Amino acid sequence: MNENRQDELQLVVFRLKEQTYGIDIGHVLEIIRATDITAIPGAPAFVEGVINLRGRVIPVIDLAHRLGLAPINISENTRIIIVEVGGATAGMMVDGVSEVLRLSRESIQPPPPMVAGVSAAYLQGIALVDERLIILMDATRVFRREEKEVLQELSRQVEERSAS
Structure with missing residues (x-):
C-alpha cells in the first residue's frame, strides 16, 4: 500500500449536542470516561474544573459551553478528550466519542461563508463521509x-497546593 499520509487526516470523531465533530x-493524548471534576474557585468561565489523571492535574472545559451551546448533561457516554495544544494540556468534555476515522484532505471543504459567530472561529472545515457531515474542529484555535x-498556570497552582 503506497498511500501518501500527507493527503489524509486521522480524526477522533465525537458527538456534541446532536452534531458530529472531528479533531x-x-x-489527542487520550480519551477517558467523565470522572469527578473539581471546581476551582476563581477559574475562568470556560474552565469546568480540574481532574486528577494519574497524578497530573488537568483542567477540563465543557466544549459545548465553550462553543456557546447549552452545557453538557453528564451521562455514561460522556467522555473527556485530553488534548495538548501549544504546550497546554486540557480535557474537552464531549457527549460521546464514536470512532477514529481516516479521511482524505480532498474531502474537507472550508466552512460556508454564512457560518459566523463564536464557533466559526474554531472550525477547520466540514467533511462529508458516508452521507454524514463531520464538522472539523481546529484544536489550535479552541484556546487563545x-x-x-x-490553563498552564492553573495546573501549576493546583499541583503546588496539592504537593504542600
Missing part, C-alpha cells in the same frame, strides 16, 4: 494564547 488525532497560559 485531528495528532492533538492567553487562555493556554491561564
Whole structure:
C-alpha cells in the first residue's frame, strides 16, 4: 500500500449536542470516561474544573459551553478528550466519542461563508463521509494564547497546593 499520509487526516470523531465533530488525532493524548471534576474557585468561565489523571492535574472545559451551546448533561457516554495544544494540556468534555476515522484532505471543504459567530472561529472545515457531515474542529484555535497560559498556570497552582 503506497498511500501518501500527507493527503489524509486521522480524526477522533465525537458527538456534541446532536452534531458530529472531528479533531485531528495528532492533538489527542487520550480519551477517558467523565470522572469527578473539581471546581476551582476563581477559574475562568470556560474552565469546568480540574481532574486528577494519574497524578497530573488537568483542567477540563465543557466544549459545548465553550462553543456557546447549552452545557453538557453528564451521562455514561460522556467522555473527556485530553488534548495538548501549544504546550497546554486540557480535557474537552464531549457527549460521546464514536470512532477514529481516516479521511482524505480532498474531502474537507472550508466552512460556508454564512457560518459566523463564536464557533466559526474554531472550525477547520466540514467533511462529508458516508452521507454524514463531520464538522472539523481546529484544536489550535479552541484556546487563545492567553487562555493556554491561564490553563498552564492553573495546573501549576493546583499541583503546588496539592504537593504542600
